[in-house]
Amino acid sequence: MRVISTKKFHKEALVLSTLKHSENCSDSNDHIAAAPAFWFIFKQDDMLLQTIDHQLCLPKFTNLFFISSAQTPLYLGTYEETPCYALEIHEKIHREINWPLKNIAFHALKLTSIFQNELLWCMASRAKQRLFWDKMSQFCGYCGNPMIHHKKEPAKWCNHCNKMLFPRISPAVLVLVHKNNQILMARSHHFPDGIYSILAGFVEQGETLEQTAHREVYEEVGITIKNLQYFGSQPWPFPDNLMIGFFAEYEAGEIDRDPIEIEDAAWFSVDNLPSFPNPLSLSRRMIDAFVANQ
Numbered sequence: 419m420r421v422i423s424t425k426k427f428h429k430e431a432l433v434l435s436t437l438k439h440s441e442n443c444s445d446s447n448d449h450i451a452a453a454p455a456f457w458f459i460f461k462q463d464d465m466l467l468q469t470i471d472h473q474l475c476l477p478k479f480t481n482l483f484f485i486s487s488a489q490t491p492l493y494l495g496t497y498e499e500t501p502c503y504a505l506e507i508h509e510k511i512h513r514e515i516n517w518p519l520k521n522i523a524f525h526a527l528k529l530t531s532i533f534q535n536e537l538l539w540c541m542a543s544r545a546k547q548r549l550f551w552d553k554m555s556q557f558c559g560y561c562g563n564p565m566i567h568h569k570k571e572p573a574k575w576c577n578h579c580n581k582m583l584f585p586r587i588s589p590a591v592l593v594l595v596h597k598n599n600q601i602l603m604a605r606s607h608h609f610p611d612g613i614y615s616i617l618a619g620f621v622e623q624g625e626t627l628e629q630t631a632h633r634e635v636y637e638e639v640g641i642t643i644k645n646l647q648y649f650g651s652q653p654w655p656f657p658d659n660l661m662i663g664f665f666a667e668y669e670a671g672e673i674d675r676d677p678i679e680i681e682d683a684a685w686f687s688v689d690n691l692p693s694f695p696n697p698l699s700l701s702r703r704m705i706d707a708f709v710a711n712q
């Protein structure tokens with residue numbers, strides 16, 4: 419199999435790294451300028467988008483002070499040199515709002531083609547993860563006092579015991595195990611009917627990504643793997659994951675699935691694959707890349 423280039427990812431990551439974390443993060447709305455900004459507004463797993471000339475776009479508002487949301491808007495950085503904010507609202511509030519833009523509606527984040535733009539996917543992921551983390555970190559885990567947004571870091575701070583808390587990211591490894599032109603695919607009990615994917619598992623504390631790959635494959639299907647090859651990574655904000663993908667060659671063993679985690683697992687040749695995961699996911703990109711290289 420040819421080595422799959424990851425140049426595209428590196429380029430886009432470089433652009434994202436220029437995002438400026440704010441010196442003006444705070445617990446008040448005072449920092450929200452009266453200039454136009456991109457707003458990443460969520461209703462559960464759906465994001466507000468505007469349709470212009472049959473194309474979905476990010477909505478740009480001057481400010482949204484008229485929304486009475488339970489959460490303070492969160493500053494995210496800049497996208498295309500424009501400030502970005504994240505906000506979560508509830509369905510009832512959405513229906514009551516007289517939005518200052520036409521043709522806006524909520525769309526499923528993980529199913530909407532606009533997010534095939536990887537940089538935009540990263541920003542939307544940051545928005546959704548930051549909103550989740552903001553709710554989950556209201557109080558200090560050490561002393562129980564309320565946390566406040568740090569003035570200079572994308573973090574929270576307890577002014578009672580002086581502890582800092584940075585946003586939580588939960589890494590998980592994806593492994594595409596291959597044997598000749600076959601891919602090992604499995605389905606969990608919670609997958610939609612007929613859908614199979616490559617194997618996945620969370621990284622445990624004190625474990626390298628490679629160790630996770632070997633352990634998860636062995637635990638889930640009882641086989642050993644060799645020659646891991648890094649493919650790429652992807653933020654996956656459901657709710658706070660970072661997916662890291664590897665290809666691996668089959669080494670030894672017969673499929674012996676863990677019945678609690680895995681409903682079914684089998685080898686599939688590339689010309690007879692089952693139904694895939696959704697096209698925005700890293701696992702789907704890995705399957706597509708493997709098939710294209712056969």
Ligand SMILES: [Zn+2]
Nearest residue numbers: 558561576579
């Ligand atoms: Zn504290």
